[in-house]
Amino acid sequence: MTIEFRGVTKRYEGGAVAVDDMSLTVPDGSMTVFVGPSGCGKTTSLRMVNRMVEPTDGEVLLDGRNVRDIDPAELRRGIGYVIQHAGLFPHRTVLGNIATVPLLSGWSRRAARRRAGELLDTVGLPAELGSRYPAQLSGGQQQRVGVARALAADPPVLLMDEPFSAVDPVVREGLQDELIDLQRRLGKTIVFVTHDIDEAVRLGDRVAVMRVGGRLAQYGTPSEVLRHPVDDFVAGFVGKDRGYRGLSFLSADGLEPEETATVAIGSSPGTSDRWRLAVDDDHRPRGWLEPGSTVDGALTEADLVAGGSLYRRGTSLRGALDAALSSPASLGVVVDDAGAVVGVVTSRHVLDVIERHPESVGAT
Incomplete structure (x- = not known):
């Protein structure tokens, strides 16, 4: 469903x-992110889609139909809405929260609860959490329940108002990954509000940068906004490191991992003057063994140095550079979809790819 302002x-x-x-215009089946400083009208714009705020002038249309011509209750039942802190009903169980909109839409209690149970799995929560109350959940779990509730009646449109801003960075990244995966599978039309440019460029198919006073400063793909900001305000907002962020949109074609020395958890590794990557029985990385290290008996994870971030083969160059720079060995670990080690890359490998495509990260 297309949304047009x-x-x-x-x-x-x-x-x-x-x-x-x-x-x-927010294209059908895409995710558009409204981003900007406080007071720029992001949330107000979002809330005009479901008529929680009425525009003074102009029109908001869903598939060409003015939202003012749709009964507010009917409109809102057809639009998923996720807010900061999840906004769950504290006196209802997780299943009861998720089933709210289907029940209001006339579903039977049995059908609504069955749908709620299915959505727990969809958002990555175990079934046993269904009988718990919101206060018994972590912040990240509550946000997942909020997303499940918004999806319960299978709405074509999903509005998300800074849904991940109240959780810690590690949980936030996991929730972003969940949303990217959900969108890939479900293809909803999503409007997402954030003040975080990194979140905007990671999630959005298109990014709307807004300035204080409610003016739209620039609207385009994340790479367009990063590489070609239209004015000093947009350039300043996306930051001086936008060239680094631009690596998120540069293919890693030509980045070939190299072999590295490995040692198995549980083995007797001996000594070496090289960094060695410790792996488990499934060849998944567990950490690094420092040069010159000696281990009494079998190697355990307590003997290792934390390994930094991992780079999944085939994704953008930004992940490869993150892995190389965060590794204590300056060797970014490359893994396949199963999490098994493919090899390693260095920051020099990444720079070689960039130098072959300088126009792709040419933000100045």
Whole structure:
């Protein structure tokens, strides 16, 4: 379902303008991220889609139909909505929370709870959590339940208002991965609000950068925004390191991993003057053994140095560079889809690929 903003303005009593003459189209089945500083109208724009805020001027259309022509209750039941801190009902179980919209839409209790159980698996939560209450869940689990609740009636549109901003960075990255995977499988039309440019370029098919005063500064693909900011405001907002962020959109074709010395957990490794990568029985990396290390008996993970981030083969160059720079051995570990070691890369390998395609990261 396509979402279109046509000359939309929101002006409050006293003359304060939250959104100023915004026009853009969110393509069907895509994820568009609204990003900008506080007070730029991101959330107001989002909430005009489901009529929680009414525009002063202009139109918001769903597949060409003005949302003002749709009953608000009917409209909202057809749009998933996820907010910060999940907004779960504290007195309802997890299954009860997820089943809320299907029940309001006339589903039978049995069908609604069956759907809720299916969605627990969809968002990566174990079935046994269904009988718990929100207070018994971690922040990350609550956010997953919030996403499941928004998806329960299978809406074509999903609105997400800074849903991951209240969780720690590790959990946040996991939730972003879950959302990317869900979108790949479900193909919803998603409008996502964030103040974090890294989150915006990681998640969005398109990014709308907004400035204070509710003006749309630039709208385009993440790579377009990073490589060709339209003015000093956008350039400053995306940051001086936007060339590094641009690696997220540069293919790793030509980046060939090299072999590295490995040692198995549980073995007697002896000594070496080289860094050695420790692997488990499935050849998955567990950490590094420092040069000159001696181990009494069998090698355990307690003997290892943490290995830094991993690079999954076939993804963008940014992940490869992260892996190389975060590794204590300056060797980025490359893994396959099963998590098994393929080889290693260095930052020099990544730079060689970049130098063959300088235009791809040419943000200045």
